[in-house]
Amino acid sequence: MEHAPQGRPVDLVAALARARSPERPGPDTPAGPAVRAWPGPSRQIPEADGEDLDLRALLRLSLAASDASGRLRPASSAGALHPVDAELVVGTGCSLPPGRYGYDPLRHHVHRLGGPPEGTPPGVSAELSVTARRTVSHYGHRAWPLLLLDTGHAAAALFLAARALGAGEAEVRLDGLAESPLAAVFMVPPRGQDPVRPRGGTHRRRPSTSVPAPAELLARRSDPPPLPGTPPPDALRAVLTTAVRVSVGDLHWCVAVGAPRPGLLELAPDGTTLRRRAAGEARPTLAAWAAGQAWIAEAGAVLLAHGCPADADAPRIRRTHLRAGFAVHLAHATARRHGLTARPVGSWQQADLGAALGAAPGRDWIVHGLALGTRHADEENTT
Incomplete structure (x- = not known):
């Protein structure tokens, strides 16, 4: 308990x-x-x-x-x-x-x-x-x-x-x-x-x-929304690589991107290239799942840690969330090193990513996220 x-x-x-x-x-x-x-x-x-x-x-x-x-x-x-x-x-x-x-x-x-x-x-x-x-x-x-x-x-x-x-x-x-x-x-x-x-x-x-x-x-800070601007592929690959490398076991990782080819990207088995896991615009759904934070729908990209099924016991719940927080923090540092804006997103409701992608429900929930962009909110307000 x-x-x-x-x-x-x-x-x-x-x-x-x-x-x-x-x-x-x-x-x-x-x-x-x-x-x-x-x-x-x-x-x-x-x-x-x-x-x-x-x-x-x-x-x-x-x-x-x-x-x-x-x-x-x-x-x-x-x-x-x-x-x-x-x-x-x-x-x-x-x-x-x-x-x-x-x-x-x-x-x-x-x-x-x-x-x-x-x-x-x-x-x-x-x-x-x-x-x-x-x-x-x-x-x-x-x-x-x-x-x-x-x-x-x-x-x-x-x-x-x-x-x-x-x-x-x-x-x-x-x-x-x-x-x-x-x-x-x-x-x-x-x-x-x-x-x-x-x-x-x-x-x-x-x-x-x-x-x-x-x-x-x-200097590390969570940037205030909005976080516009799609990060370049090399930056997304670096952020994903950091998250995958420092987390073990229960977690899986992907990143949601928008136009021109909206969808979910993940690291390929070679660990060095990005591949498409799913096609389609996911960010509005992620915004609804993330306590209704509408700005996420316009974020440049959203890194997602997912796993922790509905039947997980207390030690697995603790382990999965602790490791997700650890990995997102290091991914945040990598994002800043590549000149990106970033903000962790921790509160997720009804975020059954696996079921949304056609898998069995209750097996693959979003645990943590990191919204990414290329421009700060004050820059967006002056453009």
């Missing part, structure tokens, strides 16, 4: 089925504090000494708020509500003394919660959980898939920040087996101490991606 803000258990299978239904959320409710109430006094994160992993820079590039409201952060979040909380298990070789810490992204401080667990390896493990109330306050019964997607985005932001700081490949746990933490990202010091995996979780090494510059991570 998952847990509601008041501690009541939530049946994740039933929650996803309801989130996929046409039922509309009720009125907004209070979101509560923007930061988890960590116990004890807060403390600044010191500068890194020598070859230690710079946790202050790592968190600044991945989870820290850059405005007083807390809405603007390097990781995407539905409604900019940011429900993901990070607890740090710090070993040697880091800019904080070994121990367990709660992170405050608004003050960019930490709260020491205790000493490190026995056997903590060098480096840091960021354990990600959620305060569901923040997202439930606006999205109501549609919140749970969004909470999982947001956690995947936060894990990807940590992954990219580690690469930008030269910490090498991070170990990312997105297996969906645990209710709390939902995900964990383990990062080693740049000097390359032996990356022994933390106890109590299965971690998987993710394929390499391009090393981003710190400024690139801080």
Whole structure:
């Protein structure tokens, strides 16, 4: 069972089925504090000494708020509500003394919660959980898939920040087996101490991606709609390739494009060329499925992660949505590197893509999306 803000258990299978239904959320409710109430006094994160992993820079590039409201952060979040909380298990070789810490992204401080667990390896493990109330306050019964997607985005932001700081490949746990933490990202010091995996979780090494510059991570934003302009084939291929390469198992990927040849494109088996999966204009239907966001019908293209059948159990639901959020975040970074505008789309109702394409119903639902374009909204308004 998952847990509601008041501690009541939530049946994740039933929650996803309801989130996929046409039922509309009720009125907004209070979101509560923007930061988890960590116990004890807060403390600044010191500068890194020598070859230690710079946790202050790592968190600044991945989870820290850059405005007083807390809405603007390097990781995407539905409604900019940011429900993901990070607890740090710090070993040697880091800019904080070994121990367990709660992170405050608004003050960019930490709260020491205790000493490190026995056997903590060098480096840091960021354990990600959620305060569901923040997202439930606006999205109501549609919140749970969004909470999982947001956690995947936060894990990807940590992954990219580690690469930008030269910490090498991070170990990312997105297996969906645990209710709390939902995900964990383990990062080693740049000097390359032996990356022994933390106890109590299965971690998987993710394929390499391009090393981003710190400024690139801080500049990542979800572009406001509309997102006009059809991306060129090489950019679409790069975005699709990133999503396919960094997600495993349950997810499939395609991209909806418009004129002159509207349809759904996917990567061919050779992994380097695009092929047509289906013909016809899909974007108006996607707009209706995506909580009625009409602007999606005019987006240049829409990347789609699909899978997670109606009979999926809770671990599969968690795993699929976590991996979708992770992959869309990295695809977003690739899109920006190719000069595209991009905006994640997380809320989908009645989006049974498989049934729409003539397959058995209930087997192939849209899980996440990324709207793409070549021009910003302000440019569109001046043309």
